[in-house]
Amino acid sequence: MSTKQPGSRSERQRQRTRRLLLDSGRSLVAAKGVAKLRIQEVTESADVALGSFYNYFDSKEAFLEAIFTESLQELAATVVTDEEDPVDPAETVALGCLRIIDLANVDPDFARLVANIGHSDALFGRALHPYARVAIERGIDSGRFVAPDISVLLTSVIGGSFALIREILESRPSTHPERAFAQLVLASLGLTPGDAAEVVDKIVRSEQHSQT
Template sequence: MSQNVAPTRGERRREITRRKLLDAGRALIGERGVAGLRIQEITELADVALGSFYNYFPAKEDLVEAVVAESLSSLAAATLPAEWDDADPAEVVAAANMRFVQLAGEDPEFARLVVNLVHADDLFLAATYPYARTALERGIDAGRFVVADIEVALTAIIGAALALIRELLAGRHKPGAELAFAGLVLASLGLNPREAAEVAAKAADRLQG
């Protein structure tokens, strides 16, 4: 039987240093964006030796991707708050999709950072997948969704959300696109179009409340 092994002192110190670098990188990205980010400034703010940076990240871009991945994971986790545990699973899925798509309007700088990363699609999928799968499984178990292949459904929904964020940043959709998207997602999961639109509108009201 496998047992959890406590991290060694060295491993704990490495994790603390990595955490300092990530926090410093996040703060500097928020101040000046990626273009103005310098490794020396990151290490100075983190109080870490300049040469030590490369023990944790091969290049600046790797730290940026790690910061974005953490931010996306935190946002994804927030889409399934405890207070929504008793809510209609369809409403939860609608709200989660709207929260992500609204990034384009609420935090366009971060949204642009996400979509312009080399591995944007992989990062977005990895960060949102566990929470999206949980939300879909709840809906399936409750009889709200009819899904022939959950993996295909997740790939399609997550990929479409990222694509819509890109389109919104490019100004190709009118306000309210996130509501229409949430309704389309629910319809693809088995709700009739009218109910899908009603549930999406209810989720939008709850988010605003």
């Protein structure tokens, strides 16, 4: 059991207010898009005084960065779960690739935020890197993956996913680019092309079934 003591009452209140602002902002971004987001609407939705907003965020961009980072981290956390999870590491990596890239299709407003906010490539990398490293290290430890240099691999995979999201938003490339990307990532981790395709097909079927 943790012995860490809770923060002071004022700190807990501060955390609750920040949470209210972020939750309101995410809801408004989902409903209206980034361009139409207004700070006054955020504070009204959160029932927080307009002037108080700047006690938590320096600017609208800083606020959007916080929404962006937390949303990506939450998405990654749904894929890279408890360490005792017996799921094949290749399936975990495939699922992560599919869900991240598919943001451009299922949530294009958020994907545009991902692609266009200031320093978005760095924020994207910082949000996903810890989860991606855990997923790949588990595969290496189990013997499922081979990665001569995990840091180089992570840079390539995360950078490639960011670039592909932008490509999809700008030009809509060939059908199912997220599947091709997932297969490419698995192949770079040592799976044969056939094995990689089989894993990705399995995850696609599972995702489609869960949505019906």
